[in-house]
Amino acid sequence: MRRTAITLLVVVEILPLVWLFLSSLKQESEFSLNPVYALPEGIHLQNYVDAWTTGRVGTYFLNSLLVVLPSVLLVVLLCATAAFALEILRWPGRNKVLLLFIAGILVPGQMVLLPLFTIYFQLGLLNSKLALILTYVGFGLPLGVFLMVGYYKAVPREVLEAAVVDGATVYQAFRRVALPMVGNAIATVALVSFLFIWGDLLLALTFTSDSGERTIQTGLLAFADQYGARRWGPTFAAISIATLPTLLVFVILNQRVIRGLTAGAVKG
């Protein structure tokens, strides 16, 4: 009974994904001739080629990489420095500023969409990667700062004092002493913001209208509108491509991802 329940549970969670990958290998005729739960008759990789080239998923994928990588890098850099200033350094008003950052977790994206659109329109930044990167970094800061501050709390102050006695400047103490001690935090912030930015639809949809600048999620949406109804094989291939990076990250780093994503809730 227990074993059945647990097996059923795992099957329910995995079945849609297994169906997705198997279906992405089917020829178009198999969808109309066989029931959709039938196994593929062969390995039809042409779906991936079609989605990647004629469906432009390749362009979207590359666009996403070019936005996601700099964004994640900047989120990590800004969160690591800001949290150091907020948690380790002593100055009046630092708790208020920290609260200001953390309050950002609550703000719905819709609240800032129109002013940002106006700003980017005036600056001619619509359809640019810069607009997306800037916005993603801004949205990544609240949770990132919150997580990093938590980790800096655990850095023993004696270690920093020792560095000062040895004649280190505050920047050296940050880079050589504090930073190496919060490596876990950096990895966590990087992972969480990667997942958020890779999966974003709202911001990318708003700030890009040019089809050549679409990210993977807005591109997938457009792809499904255009080909989705009739051409199931390439659509399944496109979905697989869009999920692959996050799935890969999760397969390799699952426990760290789980800790990172739930940290906000467990500590909060």
Place this chain on the structure above:
Amino acid sequence: MAAFLRDRRAVVLLLGPALLVYTAVLLIPIIWSLGYTLFEGSILGGFRYVGLQNFETLAGDRRFWDALRFSVGYAVASTIGQVGAGLLLALAYVFWLGRSSTLVRTVVFAPIVLPTVAVATLFAKLFAIAPQYGLVNAGLDAVGLDGLIQPWLGQASTAFWVIVLMDVWRAMGFYAVILFAGLVEIPADVLDAARIDGARRFTLFRRVLLPFLRPVLFTALIFALVGTLKVFDSVVALTRGGPGSATTPLTLYMYDTAFNFLDYGYGSTIAMALAVLCLVVTLALFRFARADVDR
């Protein structure tokens, strides 16, 4: 040491860049957005000051109230589903699987890391009826339940539940891990004591586990409610708000108002209503949780 930690220039240099981006991308736009609620128009057609007219319009706008009703109904149904299923899973992890549940926990957690658009596009195919049956309709066909075959996403009544189901499927493993973390904090002797007292299962849960679990449960509820009130990706990719506007939440109504009807003022008013709703829900649950602890 003291001087070292009070280096003002270091504060400016280390905090400055982050604060600058945060101010430009979130703080200023939030205030700006509040200002927009007093105007109508867009950057293309120009703006006109209209005072509080947008709020009057909001009060009498049937589409707004429909969207609000959908958002709230969807948030309540999804939250009950996500946290409820998460709680059952967490209990199963602790009492059935014990400490060896890492693999199952990991597998059940996985869907939340997948991009919502991709998951929704997949679910559109799962529940498809044309040009061929999706997995669900084909499955019903195969086991002889032809009567149940229907256009799941083409009818208001079923489309609502498909979206809820998808979000429960995505998030239940996430809440299971959060609640599991709360459950394993409960001291083993408390559980043993309860068992020796002969507490039956449900009594054990209500009298012993629930009081311990309450703070974590409230956190999970806040996360789930606020998260689902902001639903956008799932709906856009699964139903585009349809059929008609039957599955249009506030977020999508705001988006359409701003970018299809080019009314930034009214769009900002809807966005503000959404932000207020999220804030009220969070504060109410916080207060409720605190009152609960004090008692």
